[in-house]
Amino acid sequence: xxxxxxxxxxxxxxxxxxxxxxxxxxxxxxxxxxxxxxxxxxxxxxxxxxxxxxxxxxxxxxxxxxxxxxxxxxxxxxxxxxxxxxxxxxxxxxxxxxxxxxxxxxxxxxxxxxxxxxxxxxxxxxxxxxxxxxxxxxxxxxxxxxxxxxxxxxxxxxxxxxxxxxxxxxxxxxxxxxxxxxxxxxxxxxxxxxxxxxxxxxxxxxxxxxxxxxxxxxxxxxxxxxxxxxxxxxxxxxxxxxxxxxxxxxxxxxxxxxxxxxxxxxxxxxxxxxxxxxxxxxxxxxx
Amino acid sequence: xxxxxxxxxxxxxxxxxxxxxxxxxxxxxxxxxxxxxxxxxxxxxxxxxxxxxxxxxxxxxxxxxxxxxxxxxxxxxxxxxxxxxxxxxxxxxxxxxxxxxxxxxxxxxxxxxxxxxxxxxxxxxxxxxxxxxxxxxxxxxxxxxxxxxxxxxxxxxxxxxxxxxxxxxxxxxxxxxxxxxxxxxxxxxxxxxxxxxxxxxxxxxxxxxxxxxxxxxxxxxxxxxxxxxxxxxxxxxxxxxxxxxxxxxxxxxxxxxxxxxxxxxxxxxxxxxxxxxxxxxxxxxxxxxxxxxxxxxxxxxxxxxxxxxxxxxxxxxxxxxxxxxxxxxxxxxxxxxxxxxxxxxxxxxxxxxxxxxxxxxxxxxxxxxxxxxxxxxxxxxxxxxxxxxxxxxxxxxxxxxxxxxxxxxxxxxxxxxxxxxxxxxxxxxxx
Numbered sequence: 001x002x003x004x005x006x007x008x009x010x011x012x013x014x015x016x017x018x019x020x021x022x023x024x025x026x027x028x029x030x031x032x033x034x035x036x037x038x039x040x041x042x043x044x045x046x047x048x049x050x051x052x053x054x055x056x057x058x059x060x061x062x063x064x065x066x067x068x069x070x071x072x073x074x075x076x077x078x079x080x081x082x083x084x085x086x087x088x089x090x091x092x093x094x095x096x097x098x099x100x101x102x103x104x105x106x107x108x109x110x111x112x113x114x115x116x117x118x119x120x121x122x123x124x125x126x127x128x129x130x131x132x133x134x135x136x137x138x139x140x141x142x143x144x145x146x147x148x149x150x151x152x153x154x155x156x157x158x159x160x161x162x163x164x165x166x167x168x169x170x171x172x173x174x175x176x177x178x179x180x181x182x183x184x185x186x187x188x189x190x191x192x193x194x195x196x197x198x199x200x201x202x203x204x205x206x207x208x209x210x211x212x213x214x215x216x217x218x219x220x221x222x223x224x225x226x227x228x229x230x231x232x233x234x235x236x237x238x239x240x241x242x243x244x245x246x247x248x249x250x251x252x253x254x255x256x257x258x259x260x261x262x263x264x265x266x267x268x269x270x271x272x273x274x275x276x277x278x279x280x281x282x283x284x285x286x287x
Numbered sequence: 288x289x290x291x292x293x294x295x296x297x298x299x300x301x302x303x304x305x306x307x308x309x310x311x312x313x314x315x316x317x318x319x320x321x322x323x324x325x326x327x328x329x330x331x332x333x334x335x336x337x338x339x340x341x342x343x344x345x346x347x348x349x350x351x352x353x354x355x356x357x358x359x360x361x362x363x364x365x366x367x368x369x370x371x372x373x374x375x376x377x378x379x380x381x382x383x384x385x386x387x388x389x390x391x392x393x394x395x396x397x398x399x400x401x402x403x404x405x406x407x408x409x410x411x412x413x414x415x416x417x418x419x420x421x422x423x424x425x426x427x428x429x430x431x432x433x434x435x436x437x438x439x440x441x442x443x444x445x446x447x448x449x450x451x452x453x454x455x456x457x458x459x460x461x462x463x464x465x466x467x468x469x470x471x472x473x474x475x476x477x478x479x480x481x482x483x484x485x486x487x488x489x490x491x492x493x494x495x496x497x498x499x500x501x502x503x504x505x506x507x508x509x510x511x512x513x514x515x516x517x518x519x520x521x522x523x524x525x526x527x528x529x530x531x532x533x534x535x536x537x538x539x540x541x542x543x544x545x546x547x548x549x550x551x552x553x554x555x556x557x558x559x560x561x562x563x564x565x566x567x568x569x570x571x572x573x574x575x576x577x578x579x580x581x582x583x584x585x586x587x588x589x590x591x592x593x594x595x596x597x598x599x600x601x602x603x604x605x606x607x608x609x610x611x612x613x614x615x616x617x618x619x620x621x622x623x624x625x626x627x628x629x630x631x632x633x634x635x636x637x638x639x640x641x642x643x644x645x646x647x648x649x650x651x652x653x654x655x656x657x658x659x660x661x662x663x664x665x666x667x668x669x670x671x672x673x674x675x676x677x678x679x680x681x682x683x684x685x686x687x688x689x690x691x692x693x694x695x696x697x698x699x700x701x702x703x704x705x706x707x708x709x710x711x712x713x714x715x716x717x718x
Contacts, residue, residue, distance in 0.1 A: 008394070010395060011397065013386060013393070014386070015389070035428075119383070120383055120399065
């Protein structure tokens with residue numbers, strides 16, 4: 001390979017890169033950048049706004065109110081016997097984290113073309129920073145969820161948080177990985193085919209209705225047993241069902257379904273990283 | 288000295304025209320060929336990058352089979368015309384894009400400055416942006432903290448350091464950005480004409496800092512610029528790129544001279560027919576020439592002859608306007624030597640629809656030898672409003688005198704000849 005064994009090169013640039021080089025070490029050496037990007041996202045979000053981080057509350061709160069009115073009140077969809085606002089808020093909080101990660105990562109290349117065209121750093125840092133900054137937002141929304149849980153417990157509703165709460169870190173990780181993985185696959189493809197960026201915002205909305213955000217899995221199983229696979233094999237469904245079960249004591253999931261979700265999530269993430277790293281090398285020529 | 292950058296048969300192809308329609312079928316065809324281990328069908332038909340000639344294929348080789356080494360501590364100036372592949376080379380080296388063929392091997396950390404202030408966020412303060420920009424350019428947080436005071440000091444925006452950069456003047460913005468870049472801890476630095484910013488004082492400071500980086504600190508610098516003066520000042524080696532090919536690599540003075548003589552094509556006279564004369568609805572240039580005013584020929588303009596310039600211009604304005612004819616004379620490094628204008632030396636001239644012949648004589652023994660260019664020729668209305676402008680109209684050489692009176696053939700001693708300065712020397716001077 002190297003004709004001069006005494007020569008040590010730090011960087012070698014070649015037309016083709018190895019498929020399985022995930023560049024994790026390089027990403028680690030840029031960890032400071034990741035934190036600074038997260039800080040930038042957070043600070044720039046509330047600068048020159050009156051309500052600042054309060055905005056993080058407003059969106060889930062109003063969505064919950066609307067869902068309670070439309071799906072709970074008008075359509076009268078079952079909520080597994082849980083207080084409706086609590087049921088929706090659990091779904092919305094989890095879904096929002098996933099969809100924010102997915103939507104923002106899916107435009108990484110096109111949104112950062114200017115930056116990527118001028119300087120090199122492992123591009124993976126940017127999607128990772130998105131996942132982490134959304135974590136802050138998710139944390140704040142969880143606070144709102146806890147406040148609501150407290151309120152409903154105080155006003156005499158019964159729901160039973162249980163040991164499955166311990167699954168929470170795993171669920172969070174799965175949502176992050178799934179959003180990241182799918183987002184990276186789409187972002188890699190949008191560099192050439194912009195059609196996908198139109199598809200994605202509308203696709204995410206449709207996908208929400210295939211996930212148990214506004215209805216419980218038990219209802220689907222009861223009403224449409226022939227279509228239940230559509231909802232059940234959606235990786236986000238078992239995450240949200242497990243999330244609800246842990247915090248509120250109602251939800252339909254099995255260890256198997258969670259395992260399937262975990263495996264498919266890992267596959268999607270690995271695929272995402274590989275595709276992302278391939279595209280990163282040349283995307284600036286085609287973007 | 289050791290080699291820090293080794294470039295082997297480096298090539299980069301770009302696709303011209305629209306990317307988008309029909310790319311899926313094309314991509315499939317490409318990957319099919321790759322799978323079978325064949326050459327990429329769309330790269331075979333590539334051709335030399337010449338933007339002036341319309342090519343037959345839509346793949347162009349922006350860099351074509353380039354090999355060279357850069358030693359540690361070298362300051363390599365990369366020169367070439369627009370589209371010669373300079374920026375592509377820098378992009379490849381700074382890893383913004385990957386090569387189509389060939390290899391680059393690099394030893395040490397590399398920092399590229401293709402733009403000043405990459406990643407600056409307007410809402411963040413100067414302090415926050417220093418950290419963010421530094422991290423984007425590859426510094427660790429601790430390194431930035433260590434050099435923070437130096438950076439702020441160099442930028443000279445201390446007072447505003449906790450103000451969002453969107454409140455900065457563009458000059459301050461650039462100062463801060465350059466300061467971060469100049470204090471990067473790296474072994475190799477890649478710089479693309481970022482010096483065309485900031486005021487004169489700051490530009491000087493930047494050039495000085497870059498000189499320190501390459502000469503004082505023993506770091507390797509790659510520098511792309513059209514400013515031959517800056518390149519010559521800063522670099523010890525030069526590389527000429529010509530339409531994607533390596534034209535020359537070696538001593539910087541040789542490279543610059545080589546580039547100037549080859550690429551500043553001299554033309555002492557030009558003429559146009561009425562139909563294709565350059566210009567607009569106000570005026571068209573019919574002919575321009577430079578000649579020796581002593582013997583009226585266009586060759587052998589030398590220091591002692593001076594030169595004369597003659598334009599024939601079709602003035603097309605229907606109203607009577609006060610017009611002036613102005614030209615800018617630059618030397619081979621692009622330095623403005625003289626702005627000559629009828630406005631400086633004549634009574635106001637009122638003109639409408641006519642053909643005019645403008646002659647001016649540049650006195651002898653003012654300019655030294657060299658290649659000079661009429662970089663701009665202007666028709667100006669009312670002493671300030673530019674009606675028409677022609678660029679790089681003529682280039683000509685002022686030849687040195689056969690031998691000067693000291694009896695030795697000197698190198699060029701600046702732009703000005705003016706040998707008769709007044710001197711006074713006091714001996715045994717006590718302050």
